[in-house]
Amino acid sequence: MVMRNTPTRYGAPARTFHWLTVLLVAGLFGLGLYMTRLEFSDWKLRVYSWHETVGVCVFLLTLARLGWRLYSPPPPLPPAPWVEHLAAESAHRFLYFCLIVQPILGWMGSNAFGFPVVWFGLVPLPNPLPKDDDLGGLLLGAHSLLAYAMGLVLLIHAGAALHHHFVRRDTILARMTPGIKPRPEKF
Numbered sequence: 001m002v003m004r005n006t007p008t009r010y011g012a013p014a015r016t017f018h019w020l021t022v023l024l025v026a027g028l029f030g031l032g033l034y035m036t037r038l039e040f041s042d043w044k045l046r047v048y049s050w051h052e053t054v055g056v057c058v059f060l061l062t063l064a065r066l067g068w069r070l071y072s073p074p075p076p077l078p079p080a081p082w083v084e085h086l087a088a089e090s091a092h093r094f095l096y097f098c099l100i101v102q103p104i105l106g107w108m109g110s111n112a113f114g115f116p117v118v119w120f121g122l123v124p125l126p127n128p129l130p131k132d133d134d135l136g137g138l139l140l141g142a143h144s145l146l147a148y149a150m151g152l153v154l155l156i157h158a159g160a161a162l163h164h165h166f167v168r169r170d171t172i173l174a175r176m177t178p179g180i181k182p183r184p185e186k187f
């Protein structure tokens with residue numbers, strides 16, 4: 001099994017980080033959209049705490065992922081017009097930004113509303129902010145807005161990856177995904 005990234009493909013750790021993050025973030029979108037539309041109840045509070053716990057996991061996973069990325073840099077993008085490189089790299093940077101900032105906004109927003117975040121119901125996170133509903137509204141408003149912006153960029157990101165695989169038939173999706181080979185020109 002290839003551990004480090006090579007000039008032509010991502011290694012197993014980078015692939016695992018990517019696809020585990022996809023699973024967790026899909027879950028976070030599902031839980032986030034569902035829980036905010038529930039009537040106030042114990043169940044609602046329970047779903048909030050699951051969302052918060054998974055969100056903190058994504059934050060920690062992303063710190064580990066960025067550490068690994070420093071140790072083993074990603075393969076360079078294959079030759080393409082500079083606009084495409086700029087678009088791909090900007091999307092990746094923006095997604096990393098969201099994976100770090102979204103959890104912090106969610107944590108600080110809950111904190112300002114006076115709801116402590118307890119990771120897996122076991123580890124209480126620090127509560128640095130005083131109770132302030134206006135600030136809480138601002139932070140969670142930013143959390144919702146950033147979630148929608150992230151969703152939009154993710155659609156473009158995933159669409160571009162599928163375009164590379166099914167239309168251009170190059171190695172972009174294959175080098176990030178176990179078990180996938182570039183599609184041949186003819187069947």
Ligand code: HEM
Pocket residue numbers: 025028029032033036048051052053054055056058098099102103104105106107109110117140141143144147148
């Ligand atoms: C990458 C990580 C995260 C993503 C993608 C994410 C995504 C979302 C989404 C889509 C919503 C629903 C927004 C809406 O419909 O208005 C939401 C709401 C919320 N999230 Fe997150 N979330 C993340 C991490 C966290 C974390 C770590 C916490 C807290 C520790 C948190 C706390 C909340 C809270 C309290 C709400 C409810 C906001 C409200 O009631 O207006 N989130 N999140």
Ligand code: HEM
Pocket residue numbers: 018021022023025026069074077092093095096154157158159161162172173174175176
């Ligand atoms: C929650 C959803 C997702 C997030 C947060 C995300 C995030 C990222 C990030 C940050 C990178 C850059 C990796 C690096 O070079 O360090 C990346 C690469 C990549 N992603 Fe995603 N991604 C998501 C979903 C998807 C989906 C659904 C697909 C496929 C349909 C996909 C396909 C790819 C591919 C092929 C690459 C490698 C591009 C290259 O070779 O340079 N991603 N993703």
